[in-house]
Amino acid sequence: MSADARGDRWCRVALLLMAPALVLPLGGGEAISRWSDAAGALPFLLPLAGVCAWFSWRGMAIARQGAVLVLAVALGAWGAVDLLHEHGIAGRAASGFWLYVLALWVAAWRGIDGLARFRSLDGRAQRAVNLLVPAAFGLWLIFLWEMVTVGFGVPQVLLPAPSMVAERFAGSLNLLWADFRQTFLKAVISGYVLGCGSGFIVAVLVDRVPFLQRGLLPLGNLVSALPIVGVAPIMVMWFGFDWQSKAAVVVIMTFFPMLVNTVTGLAAAGALERDLMRSYGAGYWPTLAKLRLPAAMPFIFNALKINSTLALIGAIVAEFFGTPIVGMGFRISTEVGRMNVDMVWAEIALAALAGSAFYGLVALSERATTFWHPSFRAER
Amino acid sequence: MVAMQEQLEARTDAGSGPLVVDVRDLSLTFKTSDGPVYALSHVDLQIAEGDFVSFIGPSGCGKTTMLRVIADLERPTDGQITVNGVSAEEARLNRSYGYVFQAAALYPWRNILRNVTLPLEIMGVPAAERRDRARRYLELVNLAGFEKKFPWQLSGGMQQRASIARALCFDPALLLMDEPFGALDEIVRDHLNEQLLQLWEKTGKTVVFVTHSIPEAVFLSSKIVVMSPRPGRVIDVIHNDLPRQRTLDIRESPAFLSVAHRVRQGLRAGHSYDD
Known part of the structure; x- marks a missing residue:
């Protein structure tokens, strides 16, 4: 060849x-x-x-x-x-x-x-x-x-040329930055941190308290099945028009994947490895810190990656249900109405860029943290 | 009946030093959905300080379970056990034994040095001393220079040696080893057997060693406990009078073969009792 x-x-x-x-x-x-x-x-x-x-x-x-x-x-x-x-x-x-x-x-x-x-x-x-x-x-x-x-x-209403989208993108940097700040930096990041953080903490609790495992996990399952278009307007009523309600939607979307993955991950440590900790007379916390959490990392990062894309989708969709006059979802919904499809595509491009960068960042830190996992070993 | 007599003998001819492990009339029954499994039945066993004791028997005879009871990884349903004069649980919490598993069970996210320092971290040893001790024991098992490697970059034999260093580094008086070389090829196994024997000589630790290889048991041990399955029980306790300084050549000597013969007879007796 x-x-x-x-x-x-x-x-x-x-x-x-x-x-x-x-x-x-x-x-x-x-x-x-x-x-x-x-x-x-x-x-x-x-x-x-x-x-x-x-x-x-x-x-x-x-x-x-x-x-x-x-x-x-x-x-x-x-x-x-x-x-x-x-x-x-x-x-x-x-x-x-x-x-x-x-x-x-x-x-x-x-x-x-x-x-x-x-x-x-x-x-x-x-x-x-x-x-x-x-x-x-x-x-x-x-x-x-x-x-x-x-x-x-x-016709540009059907599909604008990329050159046109790029021109619009370059011409509306100020607007796009404001939307990005509103939707991504405020709603997505805070919702992501809160959702993943609380999912993680509840997972550790669930793992520690068997009663919660039986009672709370099925409930969590129920929450995860809620349709986002149903939840978003309610969140707007509860938390107001600004980014807080979008962050709440993101929290609801990201909580469950983190909870389930962490619970599974905490059970991932092998029997021998646990016996080893027991043989050292190690209690719950040292075992958690030195064995079970590191062993759970591949699962936790799995959730972090899934959530990095879910969060952006959630925040953008939630902005369709009431928002101040800024934000990526708001811009998409109004510009579609005004037939400014090139602006819609510019927002889509921005969302794709931000989402990919976010995912890439999480994936990079995954590589640094779980370098030992068989799926990454070949590269060392 | 033969077994009962042998057990009585076993009780009377316990080793000379103070008892490290004292097991009296111990039974362990696992409850399963298929009914109870009698893993250990009325076991009596004394292990004196400085002994190298091997448990040998076919799979399912309870030798690993016995080791796990000594380590307090399994609780007996009946009978008494003391380790270092206290209950097995207290002994575990006092960190009085190092346990080497069938697999190395090194944590893949830690390099070899930090795997060996793991028990020291848990026991609160200062960082500098942790590193010094780990280096010393890695040298002892011929792994100097591999500190920065990760477990999955090492061969199976090296991994198992690292796990032995990990079990030794907090200097427990008792070393419990559960078929540590079972997964390794014969050449590596012979080599590690020799190293282990030298280690025992050097450190004077009490070793309890589970195996299903007759040559391995005879080569290593000062005392061989022959066990039999269903229910798991002790059939024979054989004192091995071969000199403590042994090389692999000793395996062809008549004295070695006669001890091996007695072990084999014991194993056979256990089986005929069963069939």
Whole structure:
């Protein structure tokens, strides 16, 4: 699969797709545009064509070939964006343009596939490539989204182009920051801390007092089954319009996963390990601190990760039921009503970014804490 | 009847030093949904200071249960037991024994050094002394240089040696070992047996050792307790008069083989009684 003297088949396909694209019309409608009308975009195309031609003739080590292809595709994709926006074929893209996008697709596929096969003993290089592959893949999806929405002229109410969302995002940073502060920093964080904290404390109590295990766990189960759209308006009535009521919804959502996971985790320590503590004459607290809590950590982090995404969903949905005129959920619900779908998407992008960052942070601290767990051991 | 006589003998020929473990007419019955299981039935046993006692018998004969009763990890339903002259529970709370389990039972989130310091932490020994002692005992079991490793980075034999260091580091007078080398291959096992014997020589501790290997029992012990299942009971107590300084070669000597023969006979008697 590595160095291929016979040349790369996929690069030949990309080349074959690109050739007619140079002749066929780029944009249809009243005034047909061709590459000759868009000579300014040609420099973006040429490196890709050259690289594909070279690889069609003579292959290279697959990962290195992938890296070169991804770079060439990035340039070529920039050319496609340039064609759409600067050379007036937005909304009337024709066969030549789509063949070019298809050629990019084939080359990108081959490139990312090659990169994903990169194996190195150098941990840092491997980690960098491991990050690069999903990033390249994500960017490619956004690129396709841009091509389809702008190329076909999809109405922005249905689906705005990512470039439009990005523009709106950059233009409303102040508003987005205010929403982020209201929803994430106030409601989500405080609700998450309170919900996970109380879930944890109650789990330790439940574990200590058998009566609670029989009486409280089924009740907790009941609370977890409550629908959030039913609870949220009640919380607004109890705790008012501001972030406190959203935090309360988050508490209700995050409490139970933490409770159940911690109770299970506290039972996870093995019989031998417990006997060992007993043989030292260790009481309840030393056993909890030195054996049962560390053994429960993988379960606790499981709950923390589940809750990190649940909390954001809970806070955003809760804002649909009454809120001051700030907050991510509030913005989504009002801007949808005003058909400002690009703003809605900007909020969605913000929520995705914040949620992923939050999850990533929890996952990172999980790695640092439960490095000993079999699922992480290979990396040491 | 034979068993009863042997038990009487066992009571009379207890070792010379002061008694570390004194078990009188002890029974333990587990209540299960299938009815009672007689794990131990009317056991009498005396273990003197400095003895190396092996419990040997087929699985289900109660040898591990007996060890767990001495460690107060299991409570007898009948009879008396004293450890170091006090009840087993008091002995446990006094931290008077170190227990080595069938598996190493090292905590995977602690490195080897901190695994060995674990009992010292619980007993409130100052940090600097904890580290010194742990280092000393890791050296004793030939694990110097592995302090920073985590248990899962070590081989099974090394893990078990670390668990022995952990049992020794708070210097208990009594060492309880439950088939500690059962999961290891024969070569590692021979090696650890030799090391254990040297350790016993060096420290003069009382050791109670559970095994189902006749050569292991004969090679290690000063006294071999042969047990039999259903109900778990003591069949024979054999004094092993082989010199205390032993090398693996001794296993081919006639004296060794004759002790092994007597153990095997005892085990067989236990089975014929059953069938």
